[in-house]
Amino acid sequence: MKYRIFFVGLISLLLQSAGLANTLQEAFSEHFLMGTVWHGQPVEGHKKNHFLEKEKAITAIEFNTITAENCMKPAALQPEEGAFSFAESDAMMAYAQAQDLVVVGHTLVWKNATPDWFFLDKHGAQVSREVLITRLKTHIRTVVEHYRGRIEYWDVVNEAIDTRWLPKQKRFEAFYKPTPWLEIIGPEYIEIAYRAAHEADPSVKLLYNDYGLHNEAKLDFTLAMIADLKSRGVQIYGLGYQGHLFIDQPALVEIERVLSKAQQAQIPLHITELDVSVLPNAWKHRAASVEDRFALAAEFNPYADGVPEEILALQAKRYSELFKLLVKYSDNVERVTFWGVWDGNSWRDYRPMLGRTDYPLLIGRNFERKPAYAAVLQVVAQQEKKD
Numbered sequence: 001m002k003y004r005i006f007f008v009g010l011i012s013l014l015l016q017s018a019g020l021a022n023t024l025q026e027a028f029s030e031h032f033l034m035g036t037v038w039h040g041q042p043v044e045g046h047k048k049n050h051f052l053e054k055e056k057a058i059t060a061i062e063f064n065t066i067t068a069e070n071c072m073k074p075a076a077l078q079p080e081e082g083a084f085s086f087a088e089s090d091a092m093m094a095y096a097q098a099q100d101l102v103v104v105g106h107t108l109v110w111k112n113a114t115p116d117w118f119f120l121d122k123h124g125a126q127v128s129r130e131v132l133i134t135r136l137k138t139h140i141r142t143v144v145e146h147y148r149g150r151i152e153y154w155d156v157v158n159e160a161i162d163t164r165w166l167p168k169q170k171r172f173e174a175f176y177k178p179t180p181w182l183e184i185i186g187p188e189y190i191e192i193a194y195r196a197a198h199e200a201d202p203s204v205k206l207l208y209n210d211y212g213l214h215n216e217a218k219l220d221f222t223l224a225m226i227a228d229l230k231s232r233g234v235q236i237y238g239l240g241y242q243g244h245l246f247i248d249q250p251a252l253v254e255i256e257r258v259l260s261k262a263q264q265a266q267i268p269l270h271i272t273e274l275d276v277s278v279l280p281n282a283w284k285h286r287a288a289s290v291e292d293r294f295a296l297a298a299e300f301n302p303y304a305d306g307v308p309e310e311i312l313a314l315q316a317k318r319y320s321e322l323f324k325l326l327v328k329y330s331d332n333v334e335r336v337t338f339w340g341v342w343d344g345n346s347w348r349d350y351r352p353m354l355g356r357t358d359y360p361l362l363i364g365r366n367f368e369r370k371p372a373y374a375a376v377l378q379v380v381a382q383q384e385k386k387d
């Protein structure tokens with residue numbers, strides 16, 4: 001313990017002498033909020049999550065905003081109809097309040113993490129449009145009212161848009177993702193959701209959150225949807241670009257297009273779930289069986305025993321390039337939230353393929369600040385030199 005305190009102190013001294021800020025939130029205080037997620041409460045005596053205390057200590061130092069990774073999803077808040085359960089999310093709110101963190105609620109309407117009961121009657125048949133609208137409004141009203149005045153932003157609708165490749169026309173086409181929400185209510189479920197959230201807390205800022213916006217068809221469709229909702233008086237405030245990136249994809253110009261088109265459209269942008277995986281993209285194998293995964297491990301899980309320094313250097317370069325862009329567009333970028341605190345607790349290890357070892361964040365598996373951490377702080381230091 002003593003050694004760790006000494007080590008952290010030494011790093012702080014070195015950063016100061018290099019003219020760098022001491023923490024992420026301090027470095028970007030002139031630009032945007034810096035955030036991370038709430039992974040959950042440590043359970044007394046539970047070996048697996050003793051590190052949650054460390055996560056909380058790091059969160060309090062490095063970040064000024066926090067998002068619920070899982071505890072505010074419908075499956076967590078209303079596992080059965082009418083049986084709302086706020087214990088975990090209330091614990092997160094208490095922590096956030098004590099640490100003076102801006103809170104982002106995630107998420108009210110999604111295809112995943114939503115129990116089947118929403119869509120079924122007691123005989124297991126699909127419910128009518130009217131019943132589902134009532135359930136949607138009740139869920140949103142109850143949850144948003146519970147946290148009225150204490151949550152700054154809500155991800156209201158999450159991941160409602162998909163794309164397909166049109167081979168003859170050699171282009172992508174975007175469309176509303178087929179989900180029970182769309183099938184039973186139609187695309188109006190989106191408008192209904194935003195109106196219900198605004199009614200429940202008129203001061204909360206409402207976001208639409210999605211991944212893959214570097215696909216231009218998806219980006220244009222999304223911006224048009226937001227513009228259309230706004231033109232009809234729906235209180236939708238901004239766009240969340242998740243930012244689950246890889247070292248080599250998507251291309252920087254495609255990311256810049258998201259930032260610049262959102263700015264042109266005057267829609268505030270949030271980077272809501274940032275991480276940069278160092279592993280090969282395995283989404284096409286997401287349904288792989290255990291045996292298949294074993295066979296694929298050499299290709300898709302190459303750093304199970306440790307990550308080479310040159311890979312961490314590439315990741316640092318990628319983060320640096322990304323943050324240069326974010327600073328360039330910081331007039332319209334309000335927040336950058338990482339989808340995790342440190343590499344040892346990230347969804348990347350279990351999705352899309354269970355049992356991998358990834359290193360996607362700025363803080364490593366021994367709670368050390370990685371090369372990417374220094375590279376990100378360096379972006380602000382260089383910017384200040386130019387000014």
Ligand code: G3I
Pocket residue numbers: 069070073112113158242273347350351354
């Ligand atoms: O905690 C255990 C983990 O230790 C174990 O290795 C893993 C094996 O499956 O299970 C874990 O439980 C998982 C749980 O959340 C964590 O509490 C569940 O399987 C898993 O289904 C669930 O995953 C979450 C996922 O959303 C689905 O709700 C991830 O943690 C969470 O990071 C992820 O977050 C989403 C955003 O909400 C929306 N955008 C994409 C993003 C990443 O998928």
